[in-house]
Each structure stands twice: as structure tokens, then as C-alpha cells.
Amino acid sequence: MRLAFLTINSDAWGGSEVLWVKTAxxxxxxxxxxxxxxxxxEELPxxxxxxxxxxxxxxxxxxxxxxLPERLKKKVKNRLSAGKQLKTYHDYLIDYKADRIFFNLGGGDEIARDEQDMLVFVKQxxxxxxxxxxxxxxxxDTNERLxxxxxISYRKAERVFFTSNMQVQMLRHQLADELAxxxxxxxxxxIAExxxxxxTQYAIVNFAIIGVLTIRHKGQDVALKALSGKEWKDRSFVLNIYGKGxxxxxxxxxxxxxxxxxxxxxxxxxKSMERIWEENHMLLIPSRQDSGPITLFEAMCCGRPAVGTRMGAIPDYLETGVNGVLCEPFSYQSFADALESAWQQKDKWEEWGQASLRMIQERYDFHPEQTMLNYIISEN
Known part of the structure; x- marks a missing residue:
């Protein structure tokens, strides 16, 4: 089968690229x-x-x-050189004779907002x-045309994939549509196994935040504000921030x-999640916007508890008092309270970590690329 994978994410690599690349x-x-x-x-990952x-x-x-001037110039040039080379991805997809197309979107509305030619293509x-x-x-977003x-774009699709139930509910709410x-x-x-x-023991507690350094999404500043509270001044802890951005x-x-x-x-x-979790005791996920944070699943695979916000798939896998503490997003105080609650229950962290491992083993698909490929090649 001839399969085309089209991604429109503005970063060359990130959590949103992993599944489609592995599927390809x-x-x-x-x-x-x-x-x-x-x-x-400039450089491919x-x-x-x-x-x-x-x-x-x-x-x-x-x-x-x-x-605009450059676009007009390019348009004239394209007309003069018509037939000499392919100019758009539409031409490539048609010439490639793709049997299936996979659109990887950073945001749910990008297929109708960021690339209008993509919208025209899926309609036709x-x-x-x-x-x-x-x-x-x-x-x-209440923009009716959007x-x-x-x-139109979603209904024509064979399937629309998400990484959390929350995303599905949010989009159904926005579109006032069941999105069957x-x-x-x-x-x-x-994670290998x-x-x-x-x-290490809890003499010095090591917290970890893992992800691109973009506070609009990952909320690293929320954790910093929480740890600046006076109750933390004399506590023995280190926060390790992994990632760039x-x-x-x-x-x-x-x-x-x-x-x-x-x-x-x-x-x-x-690169090694095992190395991270041999050193750290708890994952912090103060996300303001998230979907299916791989860092949570990898921490759970290593038997670690977490403190996280109710965003994306986090509430699907994080339960207060079972394997960590869950709190509301967009609130510095909510995260600070959750972190304080976790600190006061350090004697339960080992138990929470074991619960994390059991939960991920029971609920998670560890071969999602095969699952995804099966969906793609089996649809009529």
C-alpha cells in the first residue's frame, strides 16, 4: 500500500511526532x-x-x-515553468498515487485554519x-465558518485520532457534533521494560519536569512559584528540568x-528515561495545555508517582491518593496545594509508584504504532 504522512507541526521534533514516525x-x-x-x-531529527x-x-x-510580492512573483514563475516540476503537496500526493493519507496536526483546528490549501484538498x-x-x-472557538x-474535514476522515478522552469531549463540545x-x-x-x-533515598528529594520549555503549554513556571513558598525554604529537594525551548x-x-x-x-x-528515573523520585506535570504526555507514561513505567494538572490524558492515568496527586490547571495555588499534599505523604510514594506501574501495565497499549497502522491499512 502507498501511504502518505503529512505533518504540519512547527517544531521538527516533539512528543506529537513520535507516533506517526514510528507508524511510518x-x-x-x-x-x-x-x-x-x-x-x-534545517536539520532533520x-x-x-x-x-x-x-x-x-x-x-x-x-x-x-x-x-505578497514574493508570492506573486512565485505564481508567475510557476506558470512559466508549468509541467516542469511539482509545486504543491497536492501534486505530490496525486502523483504519488497515495492509497491512504495521514494528517498529523499539532492543534485540532489546523486542518481548517493554518493551511487553507489543505482544507481545499480534503474537501475534494x-x-x-x-x-x-x-x-x-x-x-x-465559536467561529462558525471555522x-x-x-x-466537513472530520466527517470525511476515516478516523480522527486523539490521545485522551478529554480531547474528544472538548472537540465535540466545540463543534456541537458527536464526532462518531x-x-x-x-x-x-x-522504556525498554x-x-x-x-x-536514591529521600534524604534529598529529586523532582523532575520533562518537556519542551514552553510555559504556555508545559507550565514550568507554575512549579517554580509553588516551590518558592516559605514552607519549602528549609526542605531538602532539587528540581531537575529536562528539555530545551x-x-x-x-x-x-x-x-x-x-x-x-x-x-x-x-x-x-x-534520551534515557531509565537514567532520569534512577535519579528522580517524582514527576511534576504543571501543564496548562497538554494531550497525552509521554513523560507521565514513561514515569509510570519506571514506578514513579506524579503531581499533575487535569489536562489531556493526565486524569486518565493519575488518581489522587492512588499514584500521586491530581489538581486543577490554570491555578498556581491548586498546584502548590497538590505539591504540598504530596510532600506530606512521602511515606506513600513507594506505594504510589508501584500503583503507577500496575496501572500503566493494565491500561496502556505498548504497541500503538502497530495499532495505528492496522487502522490505516484496514479501513475501506
Whole structure:
């Protein structure tokens, strides 16, 4: 089968890229042909480079639309050179003779908002296509034209994938539509074998926040404010922040403002989740906007408890008093109270960690790329 994977995320790599890349790789390994269409980043992440090595065909799109004069100039040039080369991903998809198309979206409305030519394409195409939505705004968009276009796009899709039940409910609420073809799927985890990892004792508690340093989504500043409270001044703890991103400079200023220089460490990227959880005792997820945070699932696979906000799939896997503490998002005080509650129950962390491992083993699909590929190639 000839499969096309089109991603419109503005970052070359992140949690939202993992599943489609693994699905594409599995498709190649099983003998399917694969076309990948993505923005023309200066450097391809290693997992995407691997798709090239396995024989995937690539079509790179401009990352930003040029200014009007340049667009007009390009349009004239395209007319003069008509037939000489393909100009749009529509041409590539048609010329490629794709049997299935997989749209990987950062936000649920991008198929109707960010690339109008994509909307035109899905309205016209007879090629079966699938949509994967990773993130949705908690505030519904009431733009009637946008929502009608979204309904058209989603209803025509064979399936619309999400990583949490909350996302499905939020989109149904926004569209006032049942969205009967919605399907919740799991994310791949970077863990060789789920097990409770041994860690250092609690003489100094190590908290971990893992993810891109963008406070609008991941809310690292929420944790910093919570840890700046007077009750934390004489407590023995370290916060390890893993990841890189545009808000690193701001977070460093915030750390200095709150006097947390001796308590917070920036650790950059760490490929080995086992290494992270051999060192850390608890995951903090102060997210303002999230879908299916892989970091939570990986922490659970290593037998670690968490404190997190009620966003995306977090409430599907985090239960207060069972494997951590769940709190409301968009509230500094709510997260501070949850963290304080967890601290006062340190004697239960080992029990919570064991519950995390049991829960993830019982509820999680550890081969989501095979599940996803089965959906794609089996639909009529």
C-alpha cells in the first residue's frame, strides 16, 4: 500500500511526532511505500532521518508563507515553468498515487485554519485520510465558518485520532457534533521494560519536569512559584528540568527572582528515561495545555508517582491518593496545594509508584504504532 504522512507541526521534533514516525517506520519495514511531507527544517531529527534510510520519499514544504510580492512573483514563475516540476503537496500526493493519507496536526483546528490549501484538498479528495489531533484549546472557538469546515474535514476522515478522552469531549463540545469516528490511541514510550526502578533515598528529594520549555503549554513556571513558598525554604529537594525551548531564559530569571538557584538544575535533553528515573523520585506535570504526555507514561513505567494538572490524558492515568496527586490547571495555588499534599505523604510514594506501574501495565497499549497502522491499512 502507498501511504502518505503529512505533518504540519512547527517544531521538527516533539512528543506529537513520535507516533506517526514510528507508524511510518513500521509501514516501511512491512513493505509499504511511504511519502513524508513536512516543513523544510534545517536539520532533520534522527528518527526522521531513519525513515529516509529505510526508503521513504520526502517532500519538504516552506515553513512560512512568503510576503505578497514574493508570492506573486512565485505564481508567475510557476506558470512559466508549468509541467516542469511539482509545486504543491497536492501534486505530490496525486502523483504519488497515495492509497491512504495521514494528517498529523499539532492543534485540532489546523486542518481548517493554518493551511487553507489543505482544507481545499480534503474537501475534494477521494483518497481515504486519517487525522491525528494532539492539542486543543480548552476555550472553544465559536467561529462558525471555522467549525463548519472542521466538521466537513472530520466527517470525511476515516478516523480522527486523539490521545485522551478529554480531547474528544472538548472537540465535540466545540463543534456541537458527536464526532462518531473519534478514536483514542496511546503514545509510544521510550522504556525498554516497565519495572519499578531503584532510586536514591529521600534524604534529598529529586523532582523532575520533562518537556519542551514552553510555559504556555508545559507550565514550568507554575512549579517554580509553588516551590518558592516559605514552607519549602528549609526542605531538602532539587528540581531537575529536562528539555530545551524558547522560555529557558525566562525560567532562569524566574529562578533568580524566587531565590531558587541552589534548588533548580537545567539538565537539557536526556534520551534515557531509565537514567532520569534512577535519579528522580517524582514527576511534576504543571501543564496548562497538554494531550497525552509521554513523560507521565514513561514515569509510570519506571514506578514513579506524579503531581499533575487535569489536562489531556493526565486524569486518565493519575488518581489522587492512588499514584500521586491530581489538581486543577490554570491555578498556581491548586498546584502548590497538590505539591504540598504530596510532600506530606512521602511515606506513600513507594506505594504510589508501584500503583503507577500496575496501572500503566493494565491500561496502556505498548504497541500503538502497530495499532495505528492496522487502522490505516484496514479501513475501506
Amino acid at each position: 517506520r513500521l509501514a516501511l519495514q512491512q513493505g509499504h511505500s511511504v511519502l513524508v511531507s513536512m516543513f523544510d527544517f 534522527e528518527p526522521i532521518q531513519e525513515l529516509k534510510h529505510l526508503g521513504a520519499e520526502f517532500y519538504f514544504r516552506r515553513r512560512y508563507y512568503p510576503a 479528495t477521494n483518497i481515504p485520510y486519517f487525522i491525528f489531533c494532539h492539542s486543543l484549546s480548552i476555550v472553544p 467549525n463548519e469546515n472542521l466538521k 469516528n473519534a478514536q483514542v490511541v496511546s503514545h509510544p514510550v521510550n 516497565p519495572q519499578v526502578l531503584k532510586s 524558547q522560555d529557558e531564559g525566562y525560567l532562569k530569571k524566574l529562578i533568580a527572582y524566587y531565590g531558587l538557584e541552589d534548588k533548580v538544575r537545567f539538565r537539557g535533553y536526556e
